[in-house]
Amino acid sequence: MATPTAAPSLILRTCLHCGQDLATDQQDYCCQGCETLSNLIIPKNETDWDSAFIRSTYALDQNKTEYIFQSDGLHCSSCIFQIEELPQHLDDLKTMQVDFAKNQLHVHLLSEKSSLKTIVAALHDMGYPAQLLLPEEKNKSAEQHEKNLLKRLAVAGACAGNIMLFSISIYAGVQGYLKNIFNTLSFFIFLPILFYSAVPFYFHAFQSLRQKRLSIDLPIAIAVSIAFLFSVVQWLMGYDQIYFDSLAGFIFLILISRYLNWKVQSHYSKKNHWLSLFGTQNAYRLEDNNELKLISVHNINIQDQLWVGPGETVPADGYLVSSFAVVSSSFLTGESLPSHLQLNDKVFAGSKNQGAGFLIQVEAVADSTRLGQIFRQTESHLSQKNRILTKADLAAQYLIATVTFIAFVFFIIYISQGGSLNAAFQRSFALLIIACPCALAFGVPLAQKKSLNAARMHGWLVQSADAIENFAKADTIIFDKTGTLTLGELQLLPSALPVHEDIKSIVLSLEKESQHPVAHAFRKAWPIHPLALPKLHNLKDSRGGMQGSIDFDFYEIKKNDTRSEKYSVALFKNHIKIQDFYFDDQIREESAFLIQSLKKIFSQVLILSGDNSLQVEHVQKKLHLDANSVFSDLSPEDKMSIVKKYPRSIYIGDGHNDALAMNQASVSVALSHSPVFTQTQSDIFLTQSHLKNILDIFKISLNTQKLIRNTMVASFFYNALAGTAALAGWIGPLEAAVLMPISSLCILLTIRWSRLT
């Protein structure tokens, strides 16, 4: 098609908004969307701190005077002082309390009419930019759970201590009516423990039974019940085998460990509200008077028409009302290259606008969007993974079952051999008390926690308890190529001859509005100021590339379709190619060394990629791997089936197309630039986008394994020795009750003081 060579009064008119050719002479715009958009005044996207909407959404109390801010600018004690002094300087502020550890500011305003704006401005001026937190984000239920745990712990401790008072007298030899009184008191003081402190055990034991799972709470609940009933019988009959004190101490210790566990665990569970995926919580709605109104994302209704600006994230599911749009759905599909949409095409919440602004009509909001649904699924998945006591559970179960069995058998044999009932009971019970699954109940989780902490120091956030352990147990390590081993962005390769400045300007001009990776690569390579670029007429984004004209020349950039190892585009002037450009996805500097080191540790190192074989071969050669270690042209499903063949593997990816494969590996690692969806699917999430720390993590993993193994071995020996002593009658239940917490303490301290790195 020949471009017009007539004088500037063009015969063919173009849409005043988008630049597309117009069908007739009578219009100024190609469609309703363009006309509306052209006449829009876009309100500034500034948070109106004092709007009724903000106040009602973020207030913690009925009077709308209590708010919580998140501010990451706190870095020292003086910050606390300065901020907490603010109420002296601002009338509207009644109190201000800082939570240093959580980076939160708890604000009480003087009255409902007080202005939040002045406070935010003051904070900002002082250097502490602050964001309001939604009340849900304060995670009330987690706090309450922690409080409950602490309360139960306190009750258990107080009761245990008081029972000890009386027990000691009895052990010292008190007789007669005082003994009876003390035993009775022990019983009554034990009741709060039985009915309040030990409740979590019954609850979880019951729950796990319903789910047909074995949990460590089950043997504990059973042991507590049996020992309690037995002691009650003994007490009522006036005998001596009363174990309220031991039980109380036992429950107290276990609750301590649970509390500590919880405190560490709550560091790792981040409940991301799905809306936090968007940088902003506002959207633009087109009102009936054709004006744009800034509204909160929460207020979007179905059938609203929303305007999504350049670079913004789409806040709801819907279909396109404008004539075209360029969006990137990399968060879901992993396609880093954007898709071109036409009128009525579907647009999903979470997509990023990589072209000019467009209008959509909303079809689904919040949890009903595709993104919201995915988020709901991954949340339940995540909460399952977060149960820290997994393998330790089973092992502890076996231990208790074995010990109980032995105690029972011993009891029968002893009696049948003519021993006294009392002695039989004493010895069996001593065995039960002393054979403590402490190493498993406290030790393994503590060791795992240590490893999580150590990993976190290196920037590896672990979302599943055995991930670190399994890391060293794997025999295969599998990498995704793009973005993981490579930088994931296109880089313009220098050409044989230097590129003419004019050509640079034209290319940059064509790619000015584009967010395409190729455009980024050009801009990175040639830092020419946008204002210095020539203006193009008829700038149009056509399928396959950009086109436009300057004066009478028609320029076009199109992708070269050659299947070479390098991505390439070409610049055409008046349909004649004048320049080729080649791009490469650079391999990360640490990849080569890393692969070499990993080859010595793991029996197999594999690379999976969706790119074509030539590109993958190029990477394979650079990293010195054999041809049968790399796989190319893979779809997400293909990747998944390959990983399935290596169940004991570590899979490392940056999320694009990796989520399915990650589910098949025994440990999955997501790099920091992964889309959120994949982050939540992975076992380990890196806060960095490089892999330099893998070897350190491997060392941590090995050491953790060693530590856990040593702990279990020590615990086994202890149990064997102490158990024998109990059965032989050398240790009575009293000594057993003392020894048990001591052994637990020893194990805890050993683990606490060992080094993992």
Add this chain to the structure above:
Amino acid sequence: MNILFLMIPVTLILAAGFVTSFLWATQTGQFDDLETPAHRMLHEENKNDERIK
């Protein structure tokens, strides 16, 4: 040993009192933040400040 009949109930009441205070303190958030109060105590109060509130 008859004094025990007085002492033991008193002890238990005292213990109950302590436990109750602890439970109340926990519920009202005393133990939520264990770090900031440590910093806060180092701050010097302005002796002459006028608090209008």
